[in-house]
């Protein structure tokens with residue numbers, strides 16, 4: 369493993385790119401188009417290669433950047449390459465240049481000693497690594513029926529990386545958390561565009577923050593974090609939706625009570641029901657801050673509308689993840705859910721990682737094939753066959769159906 373200083377000694381620069389791209393018409397940065405698997409949503413999206421450090425990405429929005437990973441990327445490896453990893457920011461004021469030598473991570477609030485840590489000091493703490501899925505709460509929102517407002521993502525606002533960094537706990541211990549701590553709040557260097565708008569900040573309960581798994585990461589897949597994915601530091605909260613994975617992490621504040629600001633109290637809440645699901649139109653239910661992910665599975669070597677050969681074995685591949693724990697099993701149905709075949713699982717990269725799977729569907733008959741893959745996680749949670757829905761388009765977890773034609 370390379371030394372942390374390798375990742376931290378460099379400067380990350382976007383130049384004036386982010387400042388200028390917002391002023392361009394979107395089609396100036398993008399060309400070929402891609403079809404997303406939507407029913408009641410426009411399907412066409414542009415692909416762009418205009419963003420520094422990023423290869424071909426689905427352009428959902430230019431400013432602030434919302435870039436989606438095309439699903440076929442997940443067919444090539446269990447880890448999502450940094451240059452194809454999705455990007456999402458809430459506010460457009462994002463530093464376009466960060467000087468790693470001048471950067472400081474500040475720790476304050478209910479602590480014995482406030483800290484201002486350089487990247488070198490952070491790099492001297494014990495190094496840890498974890499493979500974990502970073503998935504937007506709104507991943508697959510564009511498939512919600514009825515439609516809901518918000519970024520109309522297909523399935524590509526997620527990615528799986530090997531994260532390297534230090535334990536948040538070790539940083540908190542250096543500061544010395546005082547009795548009475550309730551939550552820890554995280555803030556990054558990005559800022560709202562309009563004065564008075566709420567700065568993006570997220571909080572975790574103190575007990576959760578102090579678990580061994582929560583990481584302040586300085587590397588992703590063995591390289592420094594791309595600026596758009598949070599250079600030089602980001603929080604990694606394995607098993608939890610990425611709204612908590614604060615990028616360009618600059619401030620850690622220990623709070624003596626629950627965080628009442630906008631991004632905890634108003635935004636990113638889900639119905640307090642199984643899988644965060646309610647009936648469309650339902651009102652009056654209690655909500656809670658979104659937290660743990662639910663199991664999901666996707667086919668990656670076929671796309672909706674593909675033609676396959678009837679009467680010969682159909683080899684299918686994909687990725688699954690357990691949500692907040694590992695994958696126990698993946699099953700496939702080629703007949704719309706009547707019968708299910710077990711898939712063979714690939715290498716286990718840890719319980720928070722994608723898990724690849726393979727399964728052969730014997731002899732599909734001529735006609736439309738309704739393919740479904742279903743993950744059961746290590747805690748026995750099975751993806752529901754019924755639609756999941758809530759008005760924010762969060763926590764999609766239902767079994768996905770993909771139709772191909774056998775000829």
Ligand SMILES: Nc1nc2c(c(=O)[nH]1)N[C@H]1C(S)=C(S)[C@@H](COP(=O)(O)O)O[C@H]1N2
Nearest residue numbers: 454455456457458504556597611613614615
């Ligand atoms: N500083 C900062 N961190 C942030 C956000 C943000 O707007 N600002 N968005 C969060 C959300 S909602 C998502 S989905 C992830 C996206 O991570 P990525 O861009 O590295 O894929 O970043 C999270 N961390």
Ligand SMILES: [Mo]
Nearest residue numbers: 504505506611
């Ligand atoms: Mo998100």
